[in-house]
Amino acid sequence: MARASTTTDVFNAVAEPRRRQILDLLAGGERSVTELIRVLGLAQPQVSKHLRVLREVGAVEVREDGRRRLYRLNGPALKPIHDWVKDYEAMWSDRFEALDAVLDELQSPQGHKEEDDGHDEER
Amino acid sequence: MARASTTTDVFNAVAEPRRRQILDLLAGGERSVTELIRVLGLAQPQVSKHLRVLREVGAVEVREDGRRRLYRLNGPALKPIHDWVKDYEAMWSDRFEALDAVLDELQSPQGHKEEDDGHDEER
DNA sequence: TTGATATATTCCGATATAGGAATATATTTC
DNA sequence: GAAATATATTCCTATATCGGAATATATCAA
Numbered sequence A, B: 001m002a003r004a005s006t007t008t009d010v011f012n013a014v015a016e017p018r019r020r021q022i023l024d025l026l027a028g029g030e031r032s033v034t035e036l037i038r039v040l041g042l043a044q045p046q047v048s049k050h051l052r053v054l055r056e057v058g059a060v061e062v063r064e065d066g067r068r069r070l071y072r073l074n075g076p077a078l079k080p081i082h083d084w085v086k087d088y089e090a091m092w093s094d095r096f097e098a099l100d101a102v103l104d105e106l107q108s109p110q111g112h113k114e115e116d117d118g119h120d121e122e123r
Numbered sequence C: 001t002t003g004a005t006a007t008a009t010t011c012c013g014a015t016a017t018a019g020g021a022a023t024a025t026a027t028t029t030c
Numbered sequence D: 001g002a003a004a005t006a007t008a009t010t011c012c013t014a015t016a017t018c019g020g021a022a023t024a025t026a027t028c029a030a
Helices: A017-026 A033-040 A044-056 A075-091 A094-107 B017-026 B033-040 B044-056 B075-091 B094-107
Strands: A060-065 A068-073 B060-065 B068-073
Touching: A017 A033, A017 A044, A017 A060, A017 A068, A033 A044, A033 A068, A044 A060, A075 B075, B017 B033, B017 B044, B017 B060, B017 B068, B033 B044, B033 B068, B044 B060
Parallel strands: none
Antiparallel strands: A060 A068, B060 B068
16 A cells, blocks of 8 residues: 555645645635745646645635635634644643653652553643 | 655654554553554554654654563654644634624624625535 | 564555646636 | 636656565563
């Protein structure tokens, strides 16, 4: 088997930095392909191809306006990524690092093997 | 050119669902390769190869223990993903959707030309 | 030493990419 | 209708994947 298709899911689609850039631009509002071409400095076919991938995974939507196509972001399509990564957020937050230090401190004096995890956080 | 290497960055590394699964397992604490093989139900070489990719992008670290290798998560390596996607969170939060409705309401000065409540439901 | 266990690496083959170039299609303008 | 504009699609090619199978390497056990 080969690598999963870029259109398999939003994780694969967004692995390409140009496509993340396109989403970031669309976060500022609807844009035509020509506008994206200008801002990105890419060739037209490449932009259309990136947009196709993003459309196939539901990350963008199109609207026709004469000969132009206006693309807009569909934010909720990115939720699976956020849902996955948010559980790791605690691992680099200052608060967690402080807590981590405290736990290490408590654990070292006596070999009290707690091995807990189930770290949950509020927001 | 071809697709970017899986080891180019953490976005590419994590596009593969098995590798996300491995990270999720390691979030519960250090694991040996054999343990991962058992839980994942994958062949040993595939697990080693996935671990290599994760190691190359800094998402995991190894420790030697006799003939075993104990892998552990390096959470902060995932921060770029979170940093990127967190800005989109508002787009699917309940609070934002409520705000969205309000803004739509304000934007249609008097008559509602559409029955629609202004949400992306089409398709 | 021999054998068993744990892990990594190499080789193979099928597949899908990304960019570039060329071309196709639709719409607007003259 | 012809030219111009906007966008999508197709064709091409080099490359890197993923899984499977085989093999290499290191450590532990008898």
